[in-house]
Amino acid sequence: MTIDADTIRHLSEVSVSVELQTEDMTLNIGPQHPSTHGVLRLVARVDGERCHDVQPVIGYMHRGYEKLSEVRTYPQITTIVNRIDWVAGYANEVPFIVAAEKLMGVEAPERAQYIRLILTEMARMASHLVFMASYPLELGAATPLFFALRERERVLDLLEGVTGGRFHPNFNRIGGVKPAYGAGSSTRKMIQDLPAGFLKDTRDAMGRVLGVCDELEDLVAGNEIILARTKGVGILPPEVAVSYGVSGPNLRASGVSFDLRRAESYLPYESFDFDVITGENGDCWDRWWVRLQEIREAARIIVQAVDGIPAGPLQAKVPKIIKVPKGETYVRAENPKGEMGYYLVSDGGTGPYRLKIRSASFSNISVLPYLLEGILVPDIIATMGSLDFVLGDVDR
Amino acid sequence: MTSSPSETTTHPLQEYADLVAETVGGEATVAFDAIKVVVPLDRWVDVHVTARDRLGLVFFSWLSAIDWANEVAVGDPPGETVEERFELLTSLGDVTEGRRVTFSATVDKTSPVVPTLVEVYAGANWHEREAHEMFGIVFEGHPNLTHLYLPESFIGNPLRKSFPLLSREVKPWPGTVDVEGMPGIADDEPTTENPEA
Amino acid sequence: MLETVLDIFDNFWVALGAKLLLVALLIPLIGMVIGFAEIKLSAKMQARMGPYFAGGRWGWAQLIADGIKFFQKEDIIPDNADRPVFKTAPMLVLVGTVALFVVIPFGPGLIFRDLSVGIFYALAISSLSTIGVLMAGWSSANKYSLIGGLRAAGQLIAYELPLVLAAVGSVIMAGTMSMSGIVEAQITAGYPYVIFQFVGFGIFMVAALAELTRIPFDMPIAESELVMGYLTEYSGFRFLFFFLAEFANMFTMSAIAATLFLGGYWLPGIPTETLEFVGPVILLAKVFLLAFAMIWFRWTFPRFREDQLQTLAWKWLIPLALANIGATAFFKVVL
Numbered sequence: 001m002t003i004d005a006d007t008i009r010h011l012s013e014v015s016v017s018v019e020l021q022t023e024d025m026t027l028n029i030g031p032q033h034p035s036t037h038g039v040l041r042l043v044a045r046v047d048g049e050r051c052h053d054v055q056p057v058i059g060y061m062h063r064g065y066e067k068l069s070e071v072r073t074y075p076q077i078t079t080i081v082n083r084i085d086w087v088a089g090y091a092n093e094v095p096f097i098v099a100a101e102k103l104m105g106v107e108a109p110e111r112a113q114y115i116r117l118i119l120t121e122m123a124r125m126a127s128h129l130v131f132m133a134s135y136p137l138e139l140g141a142a143t144p145l146f147f148a149l150r151e152r153e154r155v156l157d158l159l160e161g162v163t164g165g166r167f168h169p170n171f172n173r174i175g176g177v178k179p180a181y182g183a184g185s186s187t188r189k190m191i192q193d194l195p196a197g198f199l200k201d202t203r204d205a206m207g208r209v210l211g212v213c214d215e216l217e218d219l220v221a222g223n224e225i226i227l228a229r230t231k232g233v234g235i236l237p238p239e240v241a242v243s244y245g246v247s248g249p250n251l252r253a254s255g256v257s258f259d260l261r262r263a264e265s266y267l268p269y270e271s272f273d274f275d276v277i278t279g280e281n282g283d284c285w286d287r288w289w290v291r292l293q294e295i296r297e298a299a300r301i302i303v304q305a306v307d308g309i310p311a312g313p314l315q316a317k318v319p320k321i322i323k324v325p326k327g328e329t330y331v332r333a334e335n336p337k338g339e340m341g342y343y344l345v346s347d348g349g350t351g352p353y354r355l356k357i358r359s360a361s362f363s364n365i366s367v368l369p370y371l372l373e374g375i376l377v378p379d380i381i382a383t384m385g386s387l388d389f390v391l392g393d394v395d396r
Numbered sequence: 397m398t399s400s401p402s403e404t405t406t407h408p409l410q411e412y413a414d415l416v417a418e419t420v421g422g423e424a425t426v427a428f429d430a431i432k433v434v435v436p437l438d439r440w441v442d443v444h445v446t447a448r449d450r451l452g453l454v455f456f457s458w459l460s461a462i463d464w465a466n467e468v469a470v471g472d473p474p475g476e477t478v479e480e481r482f483e484l485l486t487s488l489g490d491v492t493e494g495r496r497v498t499f500s501a502t503v504d505k506t507s508p509v510v511p512t513l514v515e516v517y518a519g520a521n522w523h524e525r526e527a528h529e530m531f532g533i534v535f536e537g538h539p540n541l542t543h544l545y546l547p548e549s550f551i552g553n554p555l556r557k558s559f560p561l562l563s564r565e566v567k568p569w570p571g572t573v574d575v576e577g578m579p580g581i582a583d584d585e586p587t588t589e590n591p592e593a
Numbered sequence: 594m595l596e597t598v599l600d601i602f603d604n605f606w607v608a609l610g611a612k613l614l615l616v617a618l619l620i621p622l623i624g625m626v627i628g629f630a631e632i633k634l635s636a637k638m639q640a641r642m643g644p645y646f647a648g649g650r651w652g653w654a655q656l657i658a659d660g661i662k663f664f665q666k667e668d669i670i671p672d673n674a675d676r677p678v679f680k681t682a683p684m685l686v687l688v689g690t691v692a693l694f695v696v697i698p699f700g701p702g703l704i705f706r707d708l709s710v711g712i713f714y715a716l717a718i719s720s721l722s723t724i725g726v727l728m729a730g731w732s733s734a735n736k737y738s739l740i741g742g743l744r745a746a747g748q749l750i751a752y753e754l755p756l757v758l759a760a761v762g763s764v765i766m767a768g769t770m771s772m773s774g775i776v777e778a779q780i781t782a783g784y785p786y787v788i789f790q791f792v793g794f795g796i797f798m799v800a801a802l803a804e805l806t807r808i809p810f811d812m813p814i815a816e817s818e819l820v821m822g823y824l825t826e827y828s829g830f831r832f833l834f835f836f837l838a839e840f841a842n843m844f845t846m847s848a849i850a851a852t853l854f855l856g857g858y859w860l861p862g863i864p865t866e867t868l869e870f871v872g873p874v875i876l877l878a879k880v881f882l883l884a885f886a887m888i889w890f891r892w893t894f895p896r897f898r899e900d901q902l903q904t905l906a907w908k909w910l911i912p913l914a915l916a917n918i919g920a921t922a923f924f925k926v927v928l
Contacts, residue, residue, distance in 0.1 A: 025736060027736055027740075028736075033820065034816055034817050034820060035817045035818065049740075049899055049900075058544065058545065059543075059544060059545030059546060062545035062546070064554060066530075066555060067554050067555055067559075067561060068561075070470065071470050071561060071564065102428045102429065103428060136895060137817060138817045139817070139895035139896065140808055140809070140811065140815065140817065140894070140895040140896030141808075141893070141894060141895035142635075142639070142892060143638060143639050143892050143893065145639075146640055146641060147640070150640060219893075223894065223895065225809055225894055225895050225896070225897060226895050228897070228898075228901055229895060229897070229898060229901075240518070242454045242455045242456070242491055243456055243517050243518045243519055244456065244517075244518050244519035245455065245456040245457055245458065245517075245519040246519075247455075247457075251491070256491050258491040258492070258494075260494070262494070263493070264494060326475065327427060327428055328427070328428075328430075328432075329427065329428035329429065329430045330430045330487060330496070330498060332457070332496070339457060341457065341487070343458075343460070343485065343487070343498075345462055347474040347476075348475040349472045349475065350472075351472065353462075353472075353474060354462045354463075356458065356462075356485070358457060358458040358487070362522065363456075363458070363519055363522075366519055366521065366522040367518075367519075370518070376898060376899070376900065377740070377818055377819075378812070378815070378818055378896075379898070380818075381817055381818045
């Protein structure tokens with residue numbers, strides 16, 4: 001039997017089409033999904049477990065705070081900004097208040113600044129403990145959740161003791177922090193300070209938080225499976241991170257030693273001794289590790305602040321009706337999630353003319369299409385979770 | 397553009413602000429501890445390339461706009477007459493010294509077309525989409541200029557001053573009514589607390 | 594009197610009916626006991642109380658209440674689902690579990706059917722439930738379910754082999770595939786096989802965890818990735834079937850492991866005459882020890898990634914299991 005050239009060519013063409021034909025599947029992760037922390041939606045094109053082209057879709061929680069703040073007065077806006085990153089509600093207030101104070105030429109008394117600093121660090125601790133709780137859960141380990149949330153509750157108890165609110169303290173006033181009034185007519189002018197025993201309780205709570213940090217390190221960092229799931233996954237190079245505006249622990253995990261607590265002077269951080277923690281590889285593991293260390297550093301800062309808190313008034317003298325003089329400024333702060341800033345434009349009225357809210361999570365998750373290119377479905381969850389975003393902080 | 401007390405004496409940031417203005421070619425003002433450099437719109441992309449490559453402002457913080465308008469649908473109109481325009485703003489920083497500069501350019505309201513910065517800073521992508529839907533500014537060359545927050549069928553640009561806040565049309569903001577004084581404190585008594593809170 | 598009662602069971606059909614009834618009661622009971630143990634133990638490990646009020650004390654009636662709740666729920670079948678397949682899948686999963694009870698020796702002679710190929714039958718039947726899982730994933734008309742079902746299929750292929758190969762070691766040592774034969778061989782030898790088959794025992798337990806799709810191998814469910822995997826669209830009593838099958842499967846897998854490696858219903862030092870009575874107790878103790886280990890793993894470990902699981906199976910467990918068989922065969926022939 002002879003085989004002519006045509007048959008050979010025909011056969012070679014046949015063998016090409018024998019290859020398995022696969023079809024991409026469009027997978028909608030979210031807006032209702034256990035791991036999207038609310039209502040983030042990812043439209044992923046997956047080929048089996050491998051995914052290419054992930055597009056985040058946001059806006060399911062857009063509340064129009066920038067427009068709203070144009071029709072509200074300055075004191076009313078603190079209630080709005082509390083709800084941007086609700087996991088660390090207190091920390092959102094500080095840069096806004098500092099921006100307004102800057103335009104008014106008012107400066108809060110030192111004691112008020114220390115209280116702000118203590119509460120901001122507590123908010124950071126609470127936020128990072130939520131991450132410590134939720135991230136292993138995304139990898140399938142349920143138990144660290146309870147350890148981390150148990151101690152977070154103690155931190156929130158302290159916050160509540162001072163401010164009256166666990167999530168939305170609304171405690172800052174232009175020119176200081178909110179003084180509480182004593183009950184009864186005889187004490188009507190008495191301005192209540194920090195609750196009794198607050199400083200001692202805080203020291204105790206910090207010891208417990210440091211204890212749970214050790215526990216979490218044992219439970220999570222000593223686990224081979226967690227290391228296998230996170231090391232080398234979702235690597236974010238520093239040059240990519242800065243061009244996307246990724247900030248905070250996510251940026252520091254990529255090896256960039258940059259902390260607005262050191263670079264800016266919105267709170268008296270310069271008189272405190274703490275380290276700026278950086279990672280090495282910028283992978284999921286480093287992002288976890290940096291946050292764990294930041295809890296420890298926050299505890300260090302709080303203990304120093306509690307020891308060195310000065311006596312004095314809580315409020316500077318401000319007019320009864322707040323009117324901010326004409327001008328514009330930008331104040332940014334190192335929030336738990338990253339750079340949180342307010343571009344405040346005032347035209348001399350009782351409310352801002354324009355308030356641009358720069359939130360950290362927005363920029364942090366805009367890097368997702370870069371990070372999720374060509375990785376496996378389980379790694380999507382691992383990488384997304386490691387960025388530690390809050391949807392309120394994304395959508396505003 | 398604003399008169400601030402810090403302008404009369406030399407602000408510590410003034411020297412750096414002048415350096416930035418000279419390098420990118422613009423006018424610098426320092427007010428309230430913030431540097432703002434006004435640059436012409438036709439050199440918008442160049443300015444950012446220069447700022448990134450020669451000034452080391454590699455960190456893209458945000459991009460947004462201000463709608464300067466004399467007639468507003470909600471809220472208070474500006475105290476004095478302003479020039480009708482969009483002011484386009486970007487905030488850049490470095491990640492070593494903690495320096496931060498706001499760049500500003502005037503955009504014509506009748507044809508708000510701006511070249512995109514996506515090629516310079518990847519992070520500009522979402523911020524430009526936000527400015528596009530909120531102000532109606534068109535970013536030429538943007539790879540995906542669609543709505544970011546709002547549904548694609550949404551009509552209008554919410555952050556323009558001419559855009560009414562629908563809920564306020566229906567009902568006035570209840571927060572504008574006078575707030576009662578704290579119990580036990582006479583209204584005329586001066587307090588250090590802000591009564592509006 | 595007693596003899597006349599026992600005579601009734603000589604009738605094949607009566608005996609079969611009695612055995613079926615026993616299994617039908619045993620499986621929900623065992624499922625509930627292990628399920629309750631899991632709930633309470635996980636609570637203990639996580640500094641929680643767990644169920645507290647149902648039943649008045651320790652929440653002992655919690656799972657009974659859950660079961661009643663599941664039966665009250667509407668039976669929801671998605672519009673686009675492949676209805677017959679969707680309905681059959683949970684039954685298939687449960688049937689696989691029930692069928693495994695046939696060959697587990699609870700004591701000398703206390704076995705539903707002492708098949709001469711007992712272990713072969715057990716391992717073959719245990720993969721039936723994976724087919725049920727694949728059917729559930731495929732028929733749900735849900736992308737998450739589909740991925741979950743396919744992951745389960747991939748896991749089955751990867752972990753059936755080490756499971757079977759690990760069991761071969763004990764079979765070689767005993768020289769029989771009958772489950773009660775393996776226990777009797779261990780009694781005769783005077784030691785449980787785990788002493789020489791510790792590698793096989795380890796591989797068997799890892800593979801059993803993967804077979805049961807429990808953490809760290811619960812990728813087919815993976816609630817943080819796939820919502821609930823192949824279970825996503827199930828509710829009501831169909832979900833209960835899966836739930837029950839999971840815990841009953843824990844029991845059967847632990848029982849097989851105990852029989853193959855830990856001496857089954859026998860303990861060294863227990864006189865063989867008493868085994869008819871204490872045998873089931875000994876087996877249950879061993880089973881609960883193994884089930885406790887599984888629960889402990891579940892609440893300590895995160896889950897692997899799918900490719901890491903395949904690497905573990907093909908590059909580590911299978912070569913190790915083959916080496917174990919070679920070594921066992923060598924010593925069997927030489928000694």
